[in-house]
Amino acid sequence: MNQRQRELYDEVKNANGELDLELGQIGDEEAKAIAEALKVNNTVTELFLQENDIGDVGAQAIAEALKVNTKLTTVYLYNNLIGDVGAHAIAEALKMNTTLTTLYLGKNQIGDVGAQAIAEALKVNTTLKELYLERNFISENGIKALNQVGNRSCKLWTDDQRKPSPAQLQEMASRAAQVRATIPTTKDPQVARSAAGMPHAAPSSSYAASAPTPPPRPPKPATLRMSSSKSSAHQDIRQLQARIAQLELERQAPPTTSAVPILSSIPRVSLQVLSQATAQFSESKRIGGGGFGSVYSGVWSGQRVAVKRLAADSTQGVAQFEAELEALSRFRHPNIVTIMCYTQEGNERCLVYELMANGSVRDRLDRKGGTPALSWQQRQNIATDIANAMHFVQTAIPRQPLFHLDLKTDNVLLDAHFNAKVADFGLTRSAPAQVDAHSYIRTQTVQGTLQYICPQYQHEGKVSVKTDVYSYGMILLELVTGQQPSIDLMSTVRHQLKRSRKIDALLDKAVDWSSQDKESVQVIAELAVDCLDPARVYRPSFGEVLRRLSGEEAEVNEDEPIENSDRECLLCWSAPTNAKLMPCCHACVCVACAQEMIQRRDKCMICRVPPTAFETGKYNQTFVP
Template sequence: MSFLGFGFTRRTPRELYDHVKNATGYLSLSDSLIRATEAQSVGEALKVNRTLTKINLNENLFGPAGASAIAEGLSMNQGLTNLYVNYNEIGDAGSQAFADALKVNRTVKELLLQNNLIGEAGAQAISESLKVNRTLTTIGLGWNEIGDAGAKAISESLKVNRSLTCIGLTGTHIGTVGAQAIAEGLAVNRTLTSIGFGENQIGDAGAKAIAEALKVNTTLTCISLIQSQIGDDGACAIAEALKVNTTLTEIVLYTNQIGDVGAQAIAEALKVNKTVTKIHLQQNQIGDAGAKAIAKALKVNTTVTTLRLWDNFLTKAGIKALKQTGNILCSFVDSIGADGLDQQRVPSPADLAQIAARAAANAQPQPSVDLATENQQSRSDLADSDQKVAAKDQKVAAKDQKVAAEDQKLTVNDQELQQLRSNFAAKDQELQQLRSNFAAKSQEYTTKLTAKDQELQQLRSSLAAKSQEYTTKLTAKDQELQQLRSSLAARSQELASKGKELATRDQRLATKDQELQSLRSNLAAKNKELATKDQRLAGKDQELQHLRSDHSGSDQKLIAKDQRLAAKDQELQQLRSDLATKNQKLIVQDQELAAKDQELQQIRSDLAFKDTELKSAFGRIEVLERSQPALESASSFDETIPRVPFAVLVSATNNFAADSLLGEGAFGRVYGASLPGPPVAVAIKKLSAESKQGAAEFKSELDSLSKFRHANIIAILSYAEEGDERCLVYEFMPNGSVRDRLNLKNNTPPLTWSQRHRIAVDVSRGMHYVQTAFPDHALFHLDLKTDNVLLDAHFNAKVSDFGLVRAAKHLDEKSYVRTQNVQGTAVYMCPEFLFEGRMTTKTDVFAFGLILLELLTAAKPGPRLKNEMRKAVKNQNIVEMLDSVLKPTEAELPSISELVTLALECLDEAADERPSFGRLLATLDP
């Protein structure tokens, strides 16, 4: 913490975070030396604060980085209504971040971004957000560098926006073209009541365009065009608009170049206009002719209460005409309460030149006169006038004496009159207070009576709904019981069939065993026969040697012996060939026998599983039959999920030690552990004991996962519940979430394209199962995101976190149900769910579209990601948007293009245009 003189204390980022997090109502941090680092803390605090409604961050100069951090907090905040960010040099990047936040925020009504170096790009981003935002009523963009291009973009948003009532565009470098564009927006806008458009260079042409819009606009009550280079032509056009406009009450035209012609035109308009109460014409070039025209108009006008004309060219004649109109409603005082008519200026030579030029342009030809005769007549008239004036002066002096005496009497009477007026004002104020109190009490009683009526209606509706709900549950339980009985009968038949098949295969296996034994016996006999032949052959060889040595001369006998020996050799070769053939057949039969044995083991495993499933079905029937008489006391989830003692999980996690912590979510923490028995890794979600939402999530997730059995849905193994302590035990997913892998958490290798494509297929298959598993009703996940898609050891994807799941009677693709309690992650919510609470079968499809874009780009989800991908498709540069670690081959590009197309279809603003999970699965995994 550092100290900055004059008692001011600059907070550290942590102190600033705590200060904003715990703030309520209004918080001022103006000129508090908050830079980009400290702004990060403010943004993080805004994500969790729910009580702050107004925050002032003016004059901190935290720049684009700080603006992005605060905008990110704004996108998640659900309580802020007023945000002031003037004088912070946020630039186009910062304004784009705020624009993205406005697309999802539903509470902010006033946003001030004045003096922030915002250019055309920033203004265009803001205008895009104004097209979809439905809550913002006031936005201040004054003293930026928006220009004509930015003005055109803002005009387009004014044509469709339905919430904005006030917009500030003062000093934003807008010229004639920009003014003409804004005029087009004002001509069709039906909500704007006030626009600040001064200190621009719109000129007479721009003023004429604005005037044409005022002729048809029916909502604007105040418009400011100060210092906008408007002359008589522009003023005349505005005057014509005032003749037909019926809503404008205040028009600000000071510090322009309006002369007598423009003032005379405005005066003519005031004779017929019945709504304008305030006109600001100070610091123009209006002379006595214009003042006299306005004075005539005020004699018949009954609505103007404030007319400001100081710092013009009025003389005593013009001032006298204005003061003698007899209009008691209109005030000419200046901003500090002084008489504004007496504060005039003398025209400079340049001013006189302009006035002369305008007079020449508007002058009518006059008849010629004799100047000498005219001058002599004037002198004679002047002498007569002097005599008359002297006589009148004498009379005036006498009257002055009488007036002085009367003034003394009037002073006393005036004091009494002032006292009476003061007493009357007090009584009138007391009466107004009584009327106000009566109206408040009347309104209070009316409100209470209405609330009681609504409460009674809600109770009646709730009673009827509960009755219908119990009837529906009883019917559903009866149907489930019948289905279980039918399933049991079918499983019994299937089990009997499997038993017969197993017996048949056992017989075949016994036969194969016998054949194998026979083959082995034959092989042994052949081996023995071969050994005998070898012995005989050895004997023959010895005999041959003996004959050769004893009968070397007997050639014929020797030849005969050789022939017999060759025959024996041939017979030996044949025996060896036969033996090799028998060995080969034996190997083949051994392989067949091993395959049959493996098949037998699989059948026995399937039979054991069927037996377990059969026992589970018997258990479920028994639970249903026990719960039939007392439906209200029945458990809301399937009792087949094992319940384990809480102490077992405490021991497995070493009392939920920090080194076992895997992650932390909205409702609790997740720990890794290994349960007693055969070593199996599990993930244990421990729900927060203080969170009511955690208890609701526990019941919802337990109820949902007890019904789901699918390869792409996370499997729940058991649960524990003891007092306020609740835990869910899942299968362990060693490769974490898809978001972790895209972020390369813990330096893990990046996902390949084939892995990403398979993840998309797995998620669509899992969500298709969720929506179609129960034919009598539809299920909504409502928190589908990459953080809730987990990966097993082989990178198979499984959908998790069913704590927000909702159910409704079966819906077609155009039906919906509505909720007042919108929960989940805002950036993944489709517009109809985020802003209206409408849930359809296409609600989760929108979130899936963002998941596809994340798989393609690894970028964080949000409206900007969707818009940038659409631009990339339009500009045919999709590859530049891909995750930089992906190096797609030519063979992979078609599947990438297909995934981009599907993602943008899923993100369609219209729910009816989004594909179903069934069609997505058919496309991704044909």
């Protein structure tokens, strides 16, 4: 043990009654020391370890202590980093423990596997009375397993209990009244909240409507670090009572429905965890890098991963980090690279992805490392995979298409089976933009790679869903020719098709082309030229791209408005664009759709700011026509 761990061991070993170690920056190694002390301490009855960085390893150690400790009745592990492995260990301990009555595991990283293990343990355990599992990653299957437990003496809190019942509201009101008499004489507002049964966070979120949180802790004796004013605690009580009234109104309101899917969350882990996963960010583990920072290979939670560590002094990197985290938390798809977890501690920011065994499409076209050439079948599959991903992000959430704006072969990665996955959504719009007289989005700065940027974006800063289609067209030319992207490549292919309808002379010579391959490559080349049309109105949508790749006959693109038509509303396609969304001014839709967006609290498709009003007028076209 190091000095810090030894101090914790001694503190726990000699503690009596309630032991408060919340907000103690305790990780797995410190949790091990605490667990060892709990094995020999027979006086601690309540252990508070919430708001720390305890992961599966630390949870396993604590679980071993619970198997032998016969005094602990309450354990708080709320808001840590415990996943399925740690939950399984705790479940095994619950099968043996006969003294624990209250366990808080909310706001961790427990999924269905961990929930099912706990459900099995509750069939055996008859002493646990309260178990909190809200704000984890437990789906309906895990909740169903928990709800089917025969032991109904244990009260379960999961995310299917979104709002408190009338009895719970009454209990909260009663608690608020009780703590009036226990307000300590202290000048420390944080201590006043804790002593009055309030969490350290803002009181308004102490019982969030989106998910239940642990009930307030019992009042502490006034001798513990007391120095707060009564007025601060009285204010907390008033805020709690206001929150109770708000929740009562929400409970009585009729339920609302939404077509927007429930969005998945991304686990947060400590920097220490990622440091261990990458051998302390060893140079030998570095597999790439750029202006944003470096990428390292590693192993996290038993899986090989790529860890993108942003440079601490990169202002642009911070914006990209936030944009990509927001984007990938909303979209999960087989052809979008999966983000596994992330770290954000001070100036340190890391994103952790699944490790793509075959690198980027560009590396494979260049045959980097002496790898064999991609076959034409593999290249066709890659083209389809990319189109699938982009069609998905543009259509998955109504009224909220996602732009990539840096789509290129360097940002398309290949897994072990050469399935393509789009990566690096960090350049999606996250900064305010300007709108010109024709209601395009006009970005303040053009970002991306020059060879892939369409004329409207490059010269005028105008963005639409056809911006990424243009980039996709360049990718198709790379797949066909193997050459680096360039304006000259586009012009040459267009000239060859116009002159002879064939591009045989431009085909990648590393591929053994059959006559059948050469027929299909003409379809791809013609599609590429259409995607690269200088006028965005003539480029196909990704939906049309998929139809053409599958061999379906070309048809009128329903996504494509007729020129000079007033049926341009991005959302319904059946009304004129006569409403400009405020306050961001980024999009123009019809009045009916604008009203619906505001009512449903949808976000602007560009800056992700929810519109609060709209300005009526006659606008020539939407920003995404």
